[in-house]
Amino acid sequence: MKIQANGKEVVLEKELTVKELLSFQKVEMQDYVTVQINDEFVNRDDFETLLVKDGDVVEFLYFMGGGCMAAERRLV
Amino acid sequence: MIVITEKQYRDILEHSKKTYPNESCGLLGGIIENETRYVKKVYMLTNMDNSPEHFSMDPGEQFGAVKDMRSNGWLMLGNFHSHPESPARPSEEDKRLAFDPNASYMIISLLDEENIVIKSFNIKGDQIFEEKLITVSE
Numbered sequence: 001m002k003i004q005a006n007g008k009e010v011v012l013e014k015e016l017t018v019k020e021l022l023s024f025q026k027v028e029m030q031d032y033v034t035v036q037i038n039d040e041f042v043n044r045d046d047f048e049t050l051l052v053k054d055g056d057v058v059e060f061l062y063f064m065g066g067g068c069m070a071a072e073r074r075l076v
Numbered sequence: 077m078i079v080i081t082e083k084q085y086r087d088i089l090e091h092s093k094k095t096y097p098n099e100s101c102g103l104l105g106g107i108i109e110n111e112t113r114y115v116k117k118v119y120m121l122t123n124m125d126n127s128p129e130h131f132s133m134d135p136g137e138q139f140g141a142v143k144d145m146r147s148n149g150w151l152m153l154g155n156f157h158s159h160p161e162s163p164a165r166p167s168e169e170d171k172r173l174a175f176d177p178n179a180s181y182m183i184i185s186l187l188d189e190e191n192i193v194i195k196s197f198n199i200k201g202d203q204i205f206e207e208k209l210i211t212v213s214e
Contacts, residue, residue, distance in 0.1 A: 006146075007143075007146045029175060034138075034139075036139055041136075059142070061135075061142060062176070063133075064101070064155055064173070065125075065131055065132040065169075065173050066130070066131060066157060066169050066173045067099055067127065067157070067167060067169050068128075068129055068130075068167050068169075
């Protein structure tokens with residue numbers, strides 16, 4: 001079956017869960033990854049059970065955050 | 077080295093002043109030629125934390141920006157955020173959440189409003205490398 005993953009066609013031998021797909025795509029630190037399938041956000045609790053199906057359009061990206069944090073502000 | 081236009085520079089400053097005292101954030105889309113990174117578009121994103129000490133980019137806006145970059149043939153070069161009350165250097169939190177060793181992490185310090193500082197960094201684990209930042213006219 002074929003899916004789109006971050007804009008690229010990916011051929012899979014069988015349906016994979018979201019978690020398996022992320023591993024297949026060599027995505028590390030999956031706890032910090034946000035996933036959309038067909039423009040719908042995937043709940044993190046469903047990563048291990050939700051199957052990616054033929055023709056799905058999957059997008060994933062890393063959470064982006066950070067900040068100066070109070071403790072470090074006091075060091076200025 | 078990363079290159080931004082004077083307008084992009086002004087837009088980032090404006091966005092960061094507008095979100096003050098909270099941190100601002102956004103993404104940088106562009107191209108890489110001969111190891112020089114040229115910013116083609118700055119995406120001003122919402123800081124979901126609404127905090128002066130932390131930022132989390134709105135994931136829906138992130139996806140939108142990434143899709144726009146892809147449709148234009150650009151790469152995600154990195155991101156920016158402001159430090160409203162601290163210097164332009166990556167915090168421990170910034171280092172912890174810097175997942176891409178190839179990305180440019182731009183930080184705007186509003187600590188001294190008479191001398192606003194923008195610097196760009198590459199972060200590889202605990203190591204921080206300041207990246208040369210050049211502004212050019214449009």
